[in-house]
Amino acid sequence: MSDIINANPTILNPSDLPTRHSESRKKQSSSAHIADTISRLPAPKALLYDPFASSPGEDSAYSSGASDRDGDEDETAAEDIDEQEIYDLISTISDPEHPLSLGELAVINLPHIHVTHTSPTPQNPHPMSHVLVEITPTINHCSLATVIGLGVRVRLEQALPPRFRIDVRIREGTHQSTDQVNKQLNDKERVAAACENETLMGVLSNMLATCK
Amino acid sequence: MALKLVGSFPVQPDRVWCAAPHPHLPLVATASTDRAVRIYSLRDFSLVSTIEGGHKRSIRSISWKPNTKGENVLATGSFDSSTGIWHQEHRHAAGGDGEEPLESNAEEREEDEEWRFAVVLDGHDSEVKSVAWSAGGSFLATCSRDKTVWIWEDMGNENYETIAVLQDHSQDVKMVAWHPEEELLASSSYDDTVRLYKEDVDDWVCCAVLTGHTSTVWSISFEKNGHQSRLASASDDQTARIWHRKPKAKEESSTQPPSIIKGTGDETENWEEQSCLPKVHTRTIYSVDWSKKTGLIATAGGDGQIVVYQEVDGAKDGEQPGAGAEGRKEWKIIAQVPAAHGVYEINSVTWCPKWDKKGTTVDGELLLSTGDDGVVNIFELSL
Numbered sequence: 001m002s003d004i005i006n007a008n009p010t011i012l013n014p015s016d017l018p019t020r021h022s023e024s025r026k027k028q029s030s031s032a033h034i035a036d037t038i039s040r041l042p043a044p045k046a047l048l049y050d051p052f053a054s055s056p057g058e059d060s061a062y063s064s065g066a067s068d069r070d071g072d073e074d075e076t077a078a079e080d081i082d083e084q085e086i087y088d089l090i091s092t093i094s095d096p097e098h099p100l101s102l103g104e105l106a107v108i109n110l111p112h113i114h115v116t117h118t119s120p121t122p123q124n125p126h127p128m129s130h131v132l133v134e135i136t137p138t139i140n141h142c143s144l145a146t147v148i149g150l151g152v153r154v155r156l157e158q159a160l161p162p163r164f165r166i167d168v169r170i171r172e173g174t175h176q177s178t179d180q181v182n183k184q185l186n187d188k189e190r191v192a193a194a195c196e197n198e199t200l201m202g203v204l205s206n207m208l209a210t211c212k
Numbered sequence: 213m214a215l216k217l218v219g220s221f222p223v224q225p226d227r228v229w230c231a232a233p234h235p236h237l238p239l240v241a242t243a244s245t246d247r248a249v250r251i252y253s254l255r256d257f258s259l260v261s262t263i264e265g266g267h268k269r270s271i272r273s274i275s276w277k278p279n280t281k282g283e284n285v286l287a288t289g290s291f292d293s294s295t296g297i298w299h300q301e302h303r304h305a306a307g308g309d310g311e312e313p314l315e316s317n318a319e320e321r322e323e324d325e326e327w328r329f330a331v332v333l334d335g336h337d338s339e340v341k342s343v344a345w346s347a348g349g350s351f352l353a354t355c356s357r358d359k360t361v362w363i364w365e366d367m368g369n370e371n372y373e374t375i376a377v378l379q380d381h382s383q384d385v386k387m388v389a390w391h392p393e394e395e396l397l398a399s400s401s402y403d404d405t406v407r408l409y410k411e412d413v414d415d416w417v418c419c420a421v422l423t424g425h426t427s428t429v430w431s432i433s434f435e436k437n438g439h440q441s442r443l444a445s446a447s448d449d450q451t452a453r454i455w456h457r458k459p460k461a462k463e464e465s466s467t468q469p470p471s472i473i474k475g476t477g478d479e480t481e482n483w484e485e486q487s488c489l490p491k492v493h494t495r496t497i498y499s500v501d502w503s504k505k506t507g508l509i510a511t512a513g514g515d516g517q518i519v520v521y522q523e524v525d526g527a528k529d530g531e532q533p534g535a536g537a538e539g540r541k542e543w544k545i546i547a548q549v550p551a552a553h554g555v556y557e558i559n560s561v562t563w564c565p566k567w568d569k570k571g572t573t574v575d576g577e578l579l580l581s582t583g584d585d586g587v588v589n590i591f592e593l594s595l
Contacts, residue, residue: 126551128516162584163555165495165514187402187428187448188496188514188557189272189386192227192245193291193339193357196269 004097009105009138017091017103018110020084081160083113086131089159090152094210096144096203101210107136107148112171129164131156134171141176149185150194151207214594215518215547215579219257221588224250228582229271230499233564235278238571240564240580241286242588243271249288249298254567254578257590266329268292273342279349286327287352289340295354295364297331297372330370335362335377342387346395351375353397355385361399361409363416376416380407386428392436392504398443400429406445406455408481420481422455430497431560436504442486444509446500452489452511454543458482489521489543495557503563505577508593509543512558512581520547520579520593547593553583566592 087110091103102108112134118127133152137145153168160166168185170178184190194200226245233240238254249263249271269291277285286298302325337358344353352364352372363376383402390397397409397416406422406429427448435442441457460482495514502509509521526542552558559582566576579591 124550126516126555128555161555165557183402183428187384188498189339189341190357190384192270196291 005142005144006097006139009098009100011100012104012106014101014104018084018087019091020088081115081129081164083110083115086113086115086133086156089211090133090155092211093148093151093155094207095138096147096151096207102148102152105138107138108133108152109136112136126163129161130167131160131164132167132169134169136171136174140174145170145175145181146184147200147203147207149181150191150200151204153185153191154195154204155208155211213520213546215520215549215552215591216594217589218578218592219590221250221252221257221590222259224248224586226586227584228559228586228588230273230560231562231580231582231588232274232276233562233580234276234284237284238565238567240588241274241276242582243274243288244586245270247271247290249274249286252588254564255569255571261327263298263327266296266298266332267294269339272340275343275345275352277345277349277352278347287343287345287354289343289354291339293334293336293338293340293356295333295336295340295343295352296329297333297352297370298327299330299370300325300327331372333364333372335374336360341385344388344390344397346390346397347392348395351390351395351397353388353390353399355388355399357384359383359385359401361385361388361397361407363397363409376409378407378409378416378418380409380418380421381405384428386430387432389432389434391434391441394441396441398432398434400432400445402428404429404447404449406432406443408483410481420483422483422485424453424485425449425451428496431499431501433500433502433509435502435507437507442502443483444489444500444502446497446511446513448496450493450495450497450513451491452493452497452500452509454486454489455483456486458484487541487543490545492519492545492548493517498558499560499562501560501562501579503577505563505565508546508563510561510563510579512552512561514557516551516553516556516558518547518549518552518558518561518579518581518591519545522546549591552581552589552591553585553587556583556585558583 091101091108093102095102095105114132116130120127135149149168153166156166169182175181224244228242228244231240231242240252240254242250247267247270251260253260267290271288271290273289275287282302284300288296336356339357340354342355350366353361355361359379359381361378362374364372365375367373381401381403385399385401387400388397395410398406400406404425404427407418408420409416410419425447429445429447431446433444443455444452446452493513493515497511497513500509500511510518512518521543523541524544526540561579561581564578564580565573566578568574576592581589
């Protein structure tokens, strides 16, 4: 890659970032649960070097990691996944051009994450949960906004139970082509095809390698 | 009325993008992320064959060639940018056109017959999103993220010639669908429009643009009702709409308001939005299918719901019946299934005939849905 797009970003001190990591993990059964899910994901190298194996990237994680266990997951973790949980999952993603996390760069901010749960009803025993993440690119013409958004989406698709519907958007007014990027990030078919592109998955797996 | 789950095909390892029923045999083929095509029997809902090895990435779309004699032919569109043509020959009797006992025999033999990856159609620059054979089987349409729609003509002996590359859309083309009788092609796109094409002397041209959706149009389906042509479309804007073709304007129609339809010369068609189906979906609608048999419409999408709509006489009490030339019609929801694939999204719905165990079509119609759970569910509408 050529020049760094934003050579001088604002950086937050990691100790100031909101987190539920480490000090409280043992008490947080759902944290442990998610960490457990993540540990079952294929190694990043599998995503990078073997796109033609019978378990391609995102989808294999989806089926082998999550779907065969969603039964008990639905019951145990349903009420527990909150905004902080989502923040912990995605704020540790690395920026594609800085050796810093999306949390440190304030690309991901706790107040810009919204989680909604719906209670089961007799008509619909399988309600969906919804998470909306609004991303704040470091500069308003950042061409990497799509890659960052895709990284956030892939991370959440891999880590969250399948009942979650995930919307990743660029925060209003923080980017010059918000609508265009939003439309791409939320087009299921484009995301699925991108996850079969080994070059892109290489970039993404580097970004996700720092996730705790 | 209610949609009743009457069966489901065994779990596949990955997302199933779509299912396509055979034009006259009790078979359905599925396209899935694991790069395989699976063919299931609609007599007993068993797996008949798994076809692998032709594509390097997800198979997104699949279509049976109609009017084939003595063989089955499938087209597959893949994220690997190619379109595959697959052949399965019947060594003995023809696959039957109309005689059910023969058909069921033919189907039994299929378990032994190998599918052959006969032709690769290269040309698209990026993922092929949809493939569709014309009603007569002589044309295959494909579309891609490269913004183009291609029409291929079957020249016989496994030769296919590109006869048109249509570049009218400004973004990804999500789906192509042929009119059930005419050589009229429709495509829907990420650019929020639906376009229609037909042949003008030697060239295929865009003859109508349907605008109104406010986001990606994922799916389109023609009505089969003679020349009263209508088209249903489903979109990321969470609506499904009905469009109809207006009768050809007469020569002396200069007093009429100017047509919004763009195109060339005589080949333009005048299509306009007729109605919007009742709004119940809360996420993207990924699929719409208009039953060729009953005229019912089904939709499904990211909210996991399947919804069935029926067109009813909309005239209220006291209103004069038949006041308008076309009569007042409106669409009502007659069945709604939440969580039709549990917590998962639904990628497609398609109507297909109902078969008994012997392979004879019986009264009623089935609705097949495919989901991110890797399952094909089979529903039947009951009174």
